[in-house]
Amino acid sequence: KAGVTQTPRYLIKTRGQQVTLSCSPISGHRSVSWYQQTPGQGLQFLFEYFSETQRNKGNFPGRFSGRQFSNSRSEMNVSTLELGDSALYLCASRGVDRGHTEAFFGQGTRLTVV
Amino acid sequence: GENVEQHPSTLSVQEGDSAVIKCTYSDSASNYFPWYKQELGKRPQLIIDIRSNVGEKKDQRIAVTLNKTAKHFSLHITETQPEDSAVYFCAASMSGITGGGNKLTFGTGTQLKVEL
DSSP states (O other): OOOOEEEOSEEEEOTTOOEEEEEEOOTTOOEEEEEEEETTTEEEEEEEEETTEEEEEOSOOTTEEEEEOTTSOEEEEEOSOOGGGOEEEEEEEESOSSSOOOOEEOOOEEEEEO | OOOEEEEOSEEEEETTSOEEEEEEESOTTOOEEEEEEEOTTSOOEEEEEEETTOSEEEETTEEEEEETTTTEEEEEEOSOOGGGOEEEEEEEBOEETTEEOOOOEEOOOEEEEEEO
């Protein structure tokens, strides 16, 4: 069973540009969450999608957005990039809705804004 | 919202010794507490988790304890080995009436170094 796949692995963008990151969850998983990881702030929740609907949202500006497709693949978009957006962006997929099960993380996309 | 504090930020132990990492959470509605291990350049991986209806859980050399009254939970690693060296994150989450959400609130991480 393939794990969570994130593409691309690395990105370098210029301030003011926008970027789209992709996450393919484990087959059969319908919940996808996104996290930003930085040395100073640790792992911070961005948003969660389940069956194409955003179910939870963290405290990030509106420049951060996401969506989920009918095959559960998810994308997140960051517009008008700032230097502070440089981070490792991780997505996690989860299998069931009720109760709690393990969240499986992808390898992440390392975004550098210059 | 939920806030999770984690201590210590760095921990150095001798091989074979025990390591303990502690976390506190703020929201009494949180009912699921996973621990993740992240090695350098790799993804976080779940090593153990505990639900609020359980006070302790053990898996070989790893154990987690939960004190709901005090709102704190701890990770215990016994007989530490060099391969235990990594960053460990605690997290808290809550499940609503209509089903589980997947929002994990993480602690700031503990860099564990096991020295030979």
